[in-house]
Amino acid sequence: MVTANDLRAIAGTTKRVQMHDDLAAAFNKYAAAYGVNNQKRISEFLANVCHETGGFTRLSENLNYSVEGLMKTFGRHRISAADVNKLGRSGKRAADQKAIANKIYGGDWGRTNLGNTQPNDGWDYRGSGPGQVTGRSNFAKVEKESGIPVVANPDLLRQADAGMKAALILWQKWGLNEMADNGQSTAIRKRWNGGSLGLAEVKDARGRAMKLKLSVPASTATTTPIPAPKPEMPPSATPTKKAGWLEVLTAFIIALFPGHSK
Structure with a gap:
């Protein structure tokens, strides 16, 4: 299980904030369900989130510019x-x-x-969530991929639970788990961010994460398999009822005396 202390270690800080606990809980809740379930995948995902969220401290863009x-x-x-x-x-x-x-x-x-x-x-639609999604059109893409109604309710993405779930869904759908398995940090950063902004910081955070023993609880999500429909036989292969002796005798009599069949 990933703890708040793990997130602080990845961020390279000892400062405690409530967001560390909130994000750790949300990550543990959903990570396995979306395939972020081994050391490389966990480290890569959390390293990117670390950079986007200012060391796991915020889910809303800091616009406090001088x-x-x-x-x-x-x-x-x-x-x-x-x-x-x-x-x-x-x-x-x-x-x-x-x-x-x-x-x-x-x-x-x-x-x-x-x-x-x-x-x-x-x-x-300012930068929001573990992936710092920005803009109405990008929120719409997140909604389409995740099913979470963030266009009408953009604050959902700025909440630890829904924000983390949306980020993990996109991470899996974009094939980033497999890229993490292959150590493709640069390519992951480009897919996640659109460029190389923050790449050095992400690699540093990943290095710190890889030194930890990170794991997540097994997914508790259950799915009920849908039974496959029975194949329909083509008309030429449709079995017919085998005629009994009475039907055979009747057909023979009708053939001999066709006038009596009316």
């Missing part, structure tokens, strides 16, 4: 200098994280790249 950090990260093509100075954190005020999200993930850029079409989509 004025300088906001412009450096997103640039003038995503947010104007006036908005940077108005919304970014300074010595006099906190960052307006909701407004920042709607600026950097909205407008023409957000509509084209993230499918954000409504005024508040940037905030509603």
Whole structure:
């Protein structure tokens, strides 16, 4: 069983936060059901989650940007200098994280790249969950793959239980378990994140995870197999009833005296 202490060791910290316990519980609940059930798979999955969640500490994107950090990260093509100075954190005020999200993930850029079409989509569909899914269209993809209604209820992805389940479903469907078995960390990062951002940190976290003895409880999920339908015989192969002696005698008499059969 993966413990909160294991997550801290993977993150390289001793600081305790409630999210460690919540994520460990959710991971143990679902991991085996989605094939994350050996040392390599567990280490690879948790290393990626570690990076995306700031060391297993948050399931919602941190948008607490300073004025300088906001412009450096997103640039003038995503947010104007006036908005940077108005919304970014300074010595006099906190960052307006909701407004920042709607600026950097909205407008023409957000509509084209993230499918954000409504005024508040940037905030509603900000980076969320163990995989930091971002944008309405990506939330819709998660919903389609997982069956979890995160488009109408985006906060579900920011909860440990539903967020972890969705991440594990996608991990399995994308074939990342098999890639983990083969040690394809770089390819996994590209599939999971779309590039190599955070790859060095993920590899460091994976290295720490591989030093631990990680396991998960066996899945308690049960499935009832659906019996296969009985094959239908083609008309030419349909068996016919064998005629008895009375039917044979009757047919013989009719053949001899056809007029008496009416």
